[in-house]
Amino acid sequence: MRYLAIFILLLPLSVSAQENSGYQPRVSVDVPNEAVIVGQPAIVRIKVLVPTFMPQPPVFPPLEQQNVLVRLPERASGPISETVDGETWSGVQRSYRLYPLTSGPVAYDAQEVVVTFADPQSNDPVQVSVALPSIQLNAEIPEGAQGLDPLIIASGFSLDQKLDGPTDMQAGDSITREISAQISGTTALTIPALTPQDQSQLLRAYPKEPRFSETEDRGILSGQRVEETVYIAQDGGETQLSAVSIDWFNLDTGQIETASLPSTKLTLAPPRRQPPDAQTIIKSVLYLVIVVFALWTLGRFLRPRYSTWKTERRRRYLASEKYAIDALRSALISRDLPAVYQALDLWKSRSAHPERSLDLEKSLMNIGAARYSATACNSPEDWEAAVQHLGALKSATERKSGSLPPLNP
Numbered sequence: 414m415r416y417l418a419i420f421i422l423l424l425p426l427s428v429s430a431q432e433n434s435g436y437q438p439r440v441s442v443d444v445p446n447e448a449v450i451v452g453q454p455a456i457v458r459i460k461v462l463v464p465t466f467m468p469q470p471p472v473f474p475p476l477e478q479q480n481v482l483v484r485l486p487e488r489a490s491g492p493i494s495e496t497v498d499g500e501t502w503s504g505v506q507r508s509y510r511l512y513p514l515t516s517g518p519v520a521y522d523a524q525e526v527v528v529t530f531a532d533p534q535s536n537d538p539v540q541v542s543v544a545l546p547s548i549q550l551n552a553e554i555p556e557g558a559q560g561l562d563p564l565i566i567a568s569g570f571s572l573d574q575k576l577d578g579p580t581d582m583q584a585g586d587s588i589t590r591e592i593s594a595q596i597s598g599t600t601a602l603t604i605p606a607l608t609p610q611d612q613s614q615l616l617r618a619y620p621k622e623p624r625f626s627e628t629e630d631r632g633i634l635s636g637q638r639v640e641e642t643v644y645i646a647q648d649g650g651e652t653q654l655s656a657v658s659i660d661w662f663n664l665d666t667g668q669i670e671t672a673s674l675p676s677t678k679l680t681l682a683p684p685r686r687q688p689p690d691a692q693t694i695i696k697s698v699l700y701l702v703i704v705v706f707a708l709w710t711l712g713r714f715l716r717p718r719y720s721t722w723k724t725e726r727r728r729r730y731l732a733s734e735k736y737a738i739d740a741l742r743s744a745l746i747s748r749d750l751p752a753v754y755q756a757l758d759l760w761k762s763r764s765a766h767p768e769r770s771l772d773l774e775k776s777l778m779n780i781g782a783a784r785y786s787a788t789a790c791n792s793p794e795d796w797e798a799a800v801q802h803l804g805a806l807k808s809a810t811e812r813k814s815g816s817l818p819p820l821n822p
Contacts, residue, residue, distance in 0.1 A: 436464040438504075438528040439497070440543045448551040450664070452566045452599035454484070454510040454632065455550050461543075462495055462504035463530035468538050472527035473507045474545060481519060482512035482600050486632055510632065512600055513552030521548040557669065558662035563605040565661035568598030569635075572607070572657060572672045582646040583682045590654055592674065593639045598664055601625050601636025608640045609655040615681050616652060619643040649683030734763040738806060745800050750784065753777060753799075760806060773802040 443458040461471045470490070476483050486508060493506045513519055524545035532539050558566055571594070578588030592607040608620060620642040627636035644654070656676040663670050689697070730736050737760035744752035754777065761767040776799040783794045 436533045438463045438526075438530055438541060438543050439502070440526050440528075440545060442546045442548055444548055444550065448553045449511075449513060450566060451513055451516050451552050451554055451564060452603050453664075454512055454634075457509045457511055457548060457550075458506055459509070459526065459545065460493060460504060460506045461526055461528055462493075462497065462502040463528065464497075464500065464502055464533055465531040465536070466503055467505065467528065467530050469529040471505055471529070474524040474526065476509055476511065476521065476524075476548070478519070478521065480513065480515045482514060482602060484510040484512065484629070484634070486510055486629070511550065512634075513550065514600075514603065516552050516554050519550040519552060524548070555662065555664075555667070557667060561660055561662060561669065563603075563659075565596070565603055565605075565659065566599065566664060567596050567603070567661060568664045569596065570659075570661040570663075570670075570672055571595050572659065572674050574657075574674050576677060580677065581680045581682075584646050584648060587643055587645045588654075588679070589641060589643050590677070591639065591641045592657060593637055594659075594672070595635070595637050597635040598633060600634050601627050601638050604636075604638040605659070606640070607638065607657060607659075608642050609657060611644075611652075611655055613652040615646065615648050615650050616644045616679070617647055619645070644679075646679075646681045649681050651678070651680055653678045732763075734760065737763050738803075741806070742800075742803060745796060745803060748794070748796055750777070750780060764806070769805050772805060773799060776802055 439460075439462045441460045443456075443460070445455050445457075449455040457476070459473060461467075473490075489509070490505055490507045492503065494501055494503045496502070511519070525542045526545055527540065527542050529538055529540045531537070554564065555566065558564070573593050573595070575591040575593075576588060577591070579586065580588070582588065590608070594601075594604045594607055596604055602625070606623075611618060620640065624639040624641075625636065626639075627634060629635075654677040657674040659672050660669055661672065662668075737756060741753065741756035741760055744756050757770060757773065757777070761770060764770075776795065780794045780796065780799065
């Protein structure tokens, strides 16, 4: 009896819940069945219907996803009404334009729509989260455009450029290159990088961030990408701003077309010699003063030592046997007989083998006889023979310098 009483008490609540369940919001999705072309819009509509009215607009999911561009057209949301089970339900419809940027399937995970509506019995606001039906699309590349890289599919595409600055440049001069691409029939986000990566050592590039703009006219997107780069001349020579060429697929003709820009030749003069500034001059003078002072100090330190060494070397030479040989040779060449005998005596006093001068002395005696005897006219002075005997004296000097000193007894 106890369980029967509980069942009778809960029966009205159960019936009420079943009645109210038929008045829950209804959410549906309209997705195109055919495949959409990459970069072209797929119209997805989400409808929310309630049996009464909505005091607050429903909260739709954003449908954002990687490689999918989501756009809400003008007046994307609007009121609707439909007949459900013979009754008129009111609601809101939200239209999305989804632009797949890559080919392949596009699927969304579980999404929800938050709906606030008036309770049919009490008119109190009730908020519920309604699961969104699955959304699946398929994006494909049209025939003839599969080999494009980058992939640009549009109804129009063109390139333009502006140059600001001279093409005959001095080192340090700059030229600005602005490249713009206009596209129609799809989003500007499909436009790739436009400026070539020039590797010339004569120019230094300073690129700015690309600028994008986009417009929509009756659901058709068009846009522009603008890239601006400043080039500064570094050295003399000839170089160029490279040409630009981009292939794209024309949706209207079904053909691949090419948009291009010509290269721009640049002539660069070498950098001009800049006069040194005041700081550089001061540093140079300071370094020069330091160097001169160092050399002067080194000269003062070395000059007396060099003079002492030179004087000592001269003294040893004048006291050497070699000096006597040199004096004897000079006298023989001058044919100064008294000077020859004087130099010969000096050599004998310094030589360890004075007996080696016998041949030279005989030649000198013949020269003296020829010069001072009564028969001098018949006997010429043979100075050449005397010079030849000088070699024996020099050989004795060399053997003396190269011999070992005598051992002590």
